[in-house]
């Protein structure tokens with residue numbers, strides 16, 4: 678099962694204290710942001726630092742309420758967190774006193790409706806899916822960074838959410854582990870059909886994973902452009918799609934957009950400082 682997500686005219690404003698006068702001021706993090714994610718789509722999001730990527734994810738996760746606009750999952754307004762949507766953060770959020778399998782079982786306990794035996798079986802299935810069958814009884818401190826993140830992904834998938842929200846989940850990993858996990862994630866996604874929103878700072882990662890890449894602008898945070906990625910992926914993994922001409926073209930287009938946005942943000946900041 679997967680779900681369609683829609684954000685229309687979404688705005689998010691925070692109250693922040695000025696550096697100089699310590700007065701509270703409104704800070705517009707998102708303004709009139711519109712985005713649709715189709716059921717079963719893999720959408721990646723890139724944008725300058727501080728443009729509001731995590732804010733968007735928090736809103737879809739139901740961890741925060743927007744100041745304006747509307748967010749829906751399959752047409753129903755998002756009013757808070759729900760087991761239909763699962764979040765994977767950059768930092769591994771495993772319970773250190775529980776084994777890999779027990780971490781997953783714990784999440785399933787929270788969902789309810791499953792016997793102990795069913796939970797144990799489900800945990801095994803999802804550890805198999807992320808290639809960690811042999812490590813079910815290891816504690817987090819006995820696992821590598823990449824393995825911990827795979828357990829976190831298995832845990833998020835185990836309660837079979839319709840939507841998987843990923844906030845730079847591979848950001849803390851070395852380049853090789855990161856590439857391997859990207860490939861595994863594509864495999865898992867094609868098997869489960871979950872709708873994925875994946876935030877990253879890495880253009881290559883965005884192009885490799887996304888069926889579409891949403892590029893955000895900063896100040897205010899909006900969707901600048903959404904680029905459909907049509908790459909000839911080789912399911913056997915034998916061909917290096919990252920080395921293809923098409924990949925380089927997409928990469929360069931997004932790089933140029935981000936560079937332009939970076940200049941625009943710098944100019945806005947200079948103007949704001951001049952008027953402060």
Ligand SMILES: Nc1ncnc2c1ncn2[C@@H]1O[C@H](COP(=O)(O)OP(=O)(O)OP(=O)(O)O)[C@@H](O)[C@H]1O
Nearest residue numbers: 691692693704706725726727728729730731732733
């Ligand atoms: N609770 C908050 N209170 C005040 N300002 C906030 C709050 N949360 C986020 N912001 C501000 O909103 C803007 C967007 O933050 P957000 O974390 O969504 O950006 P981001 O694109 O995910 O950043 P990065 O790429 O650096 O992780 C930033 O300027 C941030 O300082």
